[in-house]
Amino acid sequence: MNRIGIIGAMDEEVDRLKENMQVEKIEKKAGMEFFAGVLSGKNVVVVRSGIGKVNAGICTQILVDDFQVDGVINTGIAGSLKNEINIGDIVLSEDCIQHDMDATGFGYEPGVIPRMEQSVFKADKTLIDLAQKVNREVNPDISDYVGRVVSGDQFVSDNEKKKFLVSQFQGYCTEMEGAAIAQVCYLNEIPFLIIRAISDKADNSATMDYSEFEAKAIEHTFHLVDGIMKQL
Numbered sequence: 001m002n003r004i005g006i007i008g009a010m011d012e013e014v015d016r017l018k019e020n021m022q023v024e025k026i027e028k029k030a031g032m033e034f035f036a037g038v039l040s041g042k043n044v045v046v047v048r049s050g051i052g053k054v055n056a057g058i059c060t061q062i063l064v065d066d067f068q069v070d071g072v073i074n075t076g077i078a079g080s081l082k083n084e085i086n087i088g089d090i091v092l093s094e095d096c097i098q099h100d101m102d103a104t105g106f107g108y109e110p111g112v113i114p115r116m117e118q119s120v121f122k123a124d125k126t127l128i129d130l131a132q133k134v135n136r137e138v139n140p141d142i143s144d145y146v147g148r149v150v151s152g153d154q155f156v157s158d159n160e161k162k163k164f165l166v167s168q169f170q171g172y173c174t175e176m177e178g179a180a181i182a183q184v185c186y187l188n189e190i191p192f193l194i195i196r197a198i199s200d201k202a203d204n205s206a207t208m209d210y211s212e213f214e215a216k217a218i219e220h221t222f223h224l225v226d227g228i229m230k231q232l
């Protein structure tokens with residue numbers, strides 16, 4: 001990969017990356033600032049997309065069209081959908097699906113995008129393997145999991161909704177951008193990886209946990225993304 005797009009939904013998720021890169025130029029488009037330069041020896045474009053699937057999708061397509069990135073990494077936080085995945089742990093996307101895509105009225109399964117060949121988007125195996133190796137080096141105190149990232153325009157803080165995401169999609173974590181980024185990468189035929197540190201359990205205590213653990217979770221993803229750039 002010659003140039004990698006690194007997307008975080010919120011400032012907190014990309015600030016450390018921006019501080020640590022050599023910025024060559026900053027370009028603004030669609031209300032987003034794209035920081036192009038070098039991070040740990042790799043050509044990167046770091047950007048805060050804003051929250052949600054529309055922002056994430058637009059941001060990814062701009063990275064492809066205007067910055068010619070040939071791979072995308074999304075870094076951020078998520079709610080855990082598995083008992084064994086604890087706050088602070090890392091989930092690496094095996095694949096991604098949109099949990100709020102619903103054409104069940106026409107007989108489609110939940111999450112299936114009508115008239116598209118795929119609705120489950122597979123992440124790049126080389127990036128997954130590298131991220132797992134690097135995580136064990138830079139974050140030895142936490143566990144990493146490779147599994148399904150389930151995305152939707154919804155902060156999940158409800159036990160019933162969580163149960164649905166687990167039983168219907170077998171998700172490992174839930175967040176609000178990954179599957180949109182994945183879909184844009186699929187359409188443009190470029191590799192991607194979603195990296196998420198767990199900030200809460202996507203249940204009735206999610207909003208409280210989120211506020212307490214967000215910063216620590218982001219610290220883990222910074223070390224991981226920086227380490228991946230060094231070894232890529």
Ligand code: ADE
Pocket residue numbers: 077078079080154155156157174175176199200201202203206210
């Ligand atoms: N990001 C972090 N926690 C989340 C949750 N519970 N639902 C959606 N996005 C999240």
